[in-house]
Amino acid sequence: MATQHPSADLWPLYDLVVRTPRLELRYPTDEDLAVLARLPSEGIHEPDRQPFHVAWTEGASPRREQDSLRWWWSQRANWSVDDWSLSLAVVVDGGIVGVQDAMAKHFPALRSVSTGSWLVRRAQGHGVGAEMRAAVLELAFRGLGAREAHSSAFEWNIPSIRVSEKVGYEPNGEELTMRGTTPDRTLCFRLGRDAWSARQRPDIEIAGLESSLALFGLGPDRQPLG
Ligand SMILES: CC(C)(COP(=O)(O)OP(=O)(O)OC[C@H]1O[C@@H](n2cnc3c(N)ncnc32)[C@H](O)[C@@H]1OP(=O)(O)O)[C@@H](O)C(=O)NCCC(=O)NCCS
Numbered sequence: 604m605a606t607q608h609p610s611a612d613l614w615p616l617y618d619l620v621v622r623t624p625r626l627e628l629r630y631p632t633d634e635d636l637a638v639l640a641r642l643p644s645e646g647i648h649e650p651d652r653q654p655f656h657v658a659w660t661e662g663a664s665p666r667r668e669q670d671s672l673r674w675w676w677s678q679r680a681n682w683s684v685d686d687w688s689l690s691l692a693v694v695v696d697g698g699i700v701g702v703q704d705a706m707a708k709h710f711p712a713l714r715s716v717s718t719g720s721w722l723v724r725r726a727q728g729h730g731v732g733a734e735m736r737a738a739v740l741e742l743a744f745r746g747l748g749a750r751e752a753h754s755s756a757f758e759w760n761i762p763s764i765r766v767s768e769k770v771g772y773e774p775n776g777e778e779l780t781m782r783g784t785t786p787d788r789t790l791c792f793r794l795g796r797d798a799w800s801a802r803q804r805p806d807i808e809i810a811g812l813e814s815s816l817a818l819f820g821l822g823p824d825r826q827p828l829g
Pocket residue numbers: 647648654655719720721722723726727728729730731732733734755756757760761762763765766769
């Protein structure tokens with residue numbers, strides 16, 4: 604298939620897009636990353652409700668934006684078959700409103716992914732969070748042949764927990780983790796391939812993945828490359 608992005612012949616992830624009836628997840632260009640880096644200044648969470656383990660939303664401008672860019676660029680630079688982190692821009696009605704992440708270690712052997720996400724506040728509470736999780740799960744299970752997906756959230760983060768429940772995850776234990784410098788309880792969730800199969804979304808389109816499969820250590824049949 605012809606590549607869309609001018610550098611996709613060298614870095615095929617640039618062509619990766621997952622489309623649902625409501626939104627698109629796309630591999631971000633540098634211009635997309637600049638839009639994403641600026642979004643937290645509009646607000647992602649209440650000031651006293653930091654939902655992330657690292658308080659990256661709280662830095663002063665322009666340091667915060669620069670740190671975010673460095674983080675996403677480091678994901679590209681450090682990508683490997685056995686340790687990758689894929690941040691996809693969430694696009695609704697043509698505008699970027701957040702990030703849907705998928706991460707995995709030793710994916711060709713373990714077939715297990717973890718996810719994380721955030722939306723700018725104006726985009727929250729309208730079902731976008733559940734739809735973008737469904738989209739990344741299609742990418743993981745149908746696109747990459749995952750066996751299971753994991754997610755976690757602080758026990759008070761009801762929207763995140765509800766999203767996991769709505770798309771079919773089951774509770775998978777809890778642990779005490781650090782939220783910045785404070786211990787806080789994290790609830791863990793797991794979705795197995797069988798449970799995903801019962802709820803899969805054929806209306807979600809995955810485009811531009813085939814040329815990226817080698818970056819995930821997979822052949823066209825989704826089996827590990829030799
Ligand atoms: C978590 C997040 C991505 C979810 O996206 P979203 O678009 O807001 O979620 P949705 O609208 O798809 O679903 C949220 C669900 O939580 C429910 N919910 C939200 N606040 C709630 C509350 N205080 N009590 C009970 N349910 C609540 C909603 O009703 C909805 O469930 P429903 O469809 O069954 O009614 C988004 O809220 C966000 O970016 N939050 C800040 C960053 C964050 O917490 N990221 C995750 C870190 S683990």
